[in-house]
Amino acid sequence: MQKHITQITLIKPDDWHLHVRSGAALKSIVGMTAAQMGRAIIMPNLNPPVSNATQAHAYRQEILSALPKDSEFNPLMVLYLTDNTTPKDIQEALDNNVVAAKLYPAGATTNSDNGVTNITKLYPTLAYMQKLGMPLLLHGEVTRSDVDIFDREAVFIDEILSQVVHDFPELKIVFEHITTKEAVDFVLASHDKIAATITPHHLLANRNDMLVGGIKPHYFCLPILKRKNPHQSALLAAATSGNAKFFLGTDSAPHATTDKESACGCAGIFTAHCAIELYATVFERQNALHKLENFASKFGADFYNLPHNTQTITLHKQDWVIPANYPFANSTIVPFMATKTLSWKQLD
Ligand code: DOR
Ligand code: ZN
Secondary structure (H helix, E strand, C coil), X not given: CHHHCCEEEEECCCXXXXXXXXXXXXXXXXXXXXXXXXXXXXXXXXXXXXXXXXXXXHHHHHHHHCCCCCCCCEEEEEEECCCCCCHHHHHHHHHCCCCEEEECECCCCCCCCCCECCHHHHHHHHHHHHHHCCCEEECCXXXXXXXXXXXXXXXXXXXXXXXXXXXXXXXXXXXXXXXXXXXXXXXXXXXCCXXXXXXXXXXXXXXXXXXXXXXXXXXXXXXXXXXXXXXXXXXXXXXCCCCCCEEECCCECCCCHHHHCCCCCCCCECCHHHHHHHHHHHXXXXXXXXXXXXXXXXXXXHHCCCCCCXXXXXXXXXXXXXXXXXXXXXXXXXXXXCCCEEEEEECC
């Protein structure tokens, strides 16, 4: 029956992991997310990072002023954890409507130089977050140079995450942008305060897409794309399982074309131009379109103890070609699946 579905209406989704940058770059792209999503968890890895309540408040104002006056998009702010973040910083953040705090292991990815060098230094801060019920968002990769880039997530689970979950049994944790079967299995085996986001690109692509037939910088992101089996397959099964621990987080991470097509290209895949259509494509292929709304519009809000959105969006079965690029500040950006055809399109 599902084959014949030509239109789907969903509660407006939310993006529980998004990079929108700042300044002219922000203005170029934030409207794409606002057109699809009710809310988004805004990543704080600016330069300098969003590491206190005042910065989070100013960044939220900047995002709102980059949107049309009648936009109802609600950016949810996140504190960037450093070695020096205190319980007082967490309290001030909470008092200023910051909803979560993000841990980047130092050096793991874009603008993570001020990240955490040793998680045990943050234990008093994590204890305070646990007390308040504020979720910890994790970039789950170790950064030691002796660990292979494809193994960094699995080693993070063994060396760090297992210990944190053990030491803070009540702490809410989102294991962000999971990429491996090990991560899926860990989340499944953990209690209900442990959840994970899954990106559209880790569902739709694997490392062959990045490397076979020539290196494709627009498929380079962190955590890096893994093997089809067992990893991509495990993510597809998890996302479409109907288990509320897995929900939508695009990790859309825009970089100018020239910064990607470079001898040292930046990590990040831009998916905000058609995030919900990408997920719809995945769920349709898995014969699970009827499970898309829970994954996209309910499970994340439930985890964050927020109400579901009251608006809806409608997607149409309709072929369209993704543009080769979009304007991005004074440059361009190459979107995920540029020039390829998608068969779902959001109605305006
Ligand atoms: O690919 C990525 N890009 N992974 C991250 O963790 C950060 C992001 C970015 O900010 O560009
Ligand atoms: Zn990210």
